[in-house]
Amino acid sequence: MSARILDGVKLANEIKAEVAEEVRQLAEAGMRPGLAAVLVGHNPASEVYVRNKVKTCEQLGIYSEKITPDESVSTEEMLALVDELNHRDEIDGILVQLPLPKQVDAKKVLLAVSPEKDVDGFHPMNVGYLSTQRPGLVPCTPAGVMEILKRGGIPVAGAEAVVVGRSDIVGKPVAMLLLNDNATVTVCHSKTRDLPGVCRRADILVAAIGRAGMIAPDFVKPGATVIDVGINRVTDPAEFREFFAGDPKREADFAAKGSTLVGDVHPKVAEVAGAITPVPGGVGPLTIAMLMSNTVKAATSNATSRRTASCIVITSAFGARNLLSLVALNADDSCVGDREREQIPRFATATW
Ligand code: GUN
Numbered sequence: 001m002s003a004r005i006l007d008g009v010k011l012a013n014e015i016k017a018e019v020a021e022e023v024r025q026l027a028e029a030g031m032r033p034g035l036a037a038v039l040v041g042h043n044p045a046s047e048v049y050v051r052n053k054v055k056t057c058e059q060l061g062i063y064s065e066k067i068t069p070d071e072s073v074s075t076e077e078m079l080a081l082v083d084e085l086n087h088r089d090e091i092d093g094i095l096v097q098l099p100l101p102k103q104v105d106a107k108k109v110l111l112a113v114s115p116e117k118d119v120d121g122f123h124p125m126n127v128g129y130l131s132t133q134r135p136g137l138v139p140c141t142p143a144g145v146m147e148i149l150k151r152g153g154i155p156v157a158g159a160e161a162v163v164v165g166r167s168d169i170v171g172k173p174v175a176m177l178l179l180n181d182n183a184t185v186t187v188c189h190s191k192t193r194d195l196p197g198v199c200r201r202a203d204i205l206v207a208a209i210g211r212a213g214m215i216a217p218d219f220v221k222p223g224a225t226v227i228d229v230g231i232n233r234v235t236d237p238a239e240f241r242e243f244f245a246g247d248p249k250r251e252a253d254f255a256a257k258g259s260t261l262v263g264d265v266h267p268k269v270a271e272v273a274g275a276i277t278p279v280p281g282g283v284g285p286l287t288i289a290m291l292m293s294n295t296v297k298a299a300t301s302n303a304t305s306r307r308t309a310s311c312i313v314i315t316s317a318f319g320a321r322n323l324l325s326l327v328a329l330n331a332d333d334s335c336v337g338d339r340e341r342e343q344i345p346r347f348a349t350a351t352w
Helices: 008-028 044-060 075-087 106-112 124-131 140-151 171-180 195-199 237-244 248-257 267-271 283-318 320-331 338-351
Strands: 034-038 063-067 093-096 160-164 184-188 204-207 225-228 232-234 260-262
Touching: 008 044, 008 140, 008 283, 034 044, 034 075, 034 283, 044 063, 044 283, 075 093, 075 106, 093 106, 093 283, 124 171, 140 171, 140 225, 140 283, 160 171, 160 195, 171 184, 171 204, 184 195, 232 237, 237 248, 237 260, 248 260
Parallel strands: 034 063, 034 093, 160 184, 160 204, 204 225
Antiparallel strands: 232 260
16 A cells, blocks of 8 residues: 655645735735845755745745855854844844854854744744744744644544654654644654654654654554655665665656655655655645745734834823824824724724
8 A cells, every 4th residue: 555645845835825815915904024034154955945935935925035144254243133133124034044154153143033033933932832832933844744734634633643853943843733732742862762663653753853764664553644854865876776776756866966855754654654745845845835924924913013012102102092093193104004003993902
């Protein structure tokens, strides 16, 4: 039996179409979402990722800026840049592409990003919101994994979920999201005893280790759903044959490019699993789609907070009695849209 393929390209296109519609409505109300992508240095993979992120912004109508500080940038200069972006109203989301050069303290830089603009969901404030089930910005790849399960019709509540890998960016947040959706979650790592045995318990197995083809068929319960987060480039012909011997499409790809991509899951797992994400074309496309979705989410809540803040200023400066006349005054202000004007009294009530 061959597993059902969970097509990430198709699901990402669905999400991007939904996001594009939200962007259109926000832009119509004068609140076009904006993303700043900061790329330092010339890491080829990072250059491709950032190029794709900016291109997707353009496709969806999101304003974007690619900022490329010099490779020799200091931590202090990065902090100053993030501070400037934190204060710019047209920038709703800030993405600092990782890895950063060695001389930059990446943790300090990520901590400086305003949690409201942290579209990567890496800020400790957003990590805390996720673990306490409060609304916040969720890391894009884990959010994409959950969309694949949801849109792929895979039940999560009550399922045994095993996550292999405990990174801050994927393993831990995906485990938290699965837990929040009522799965019974086990997180495995390099010190886990009997890894194949633990993985075989899984109804949902998420592989996020960064090791080509490590999850072998005997790690998988027949019929399980397997989500492969890994993207590993294979260049060694012997390794290539171990994964793809007898696959004419892959052989042609490898012959043409001298490399091919393989996930953390061995391709033969597709003969055991019930459903599986391919590599490429599985989780990868969802990561960018969720970044776009997070940017719209940030734009919506940033606009709400800006408006609430201005209501606090006007109501506390002039007293609540005069609020309605001030709302009327605001109505003459060309930078306030009809939809926003309607909201002002509501926000004022909520603020008080
Ligand atoms: N580098 C690799 N993946 C990511 C990601 O999801 N976000 C950022 N900012 N950098 C990365």
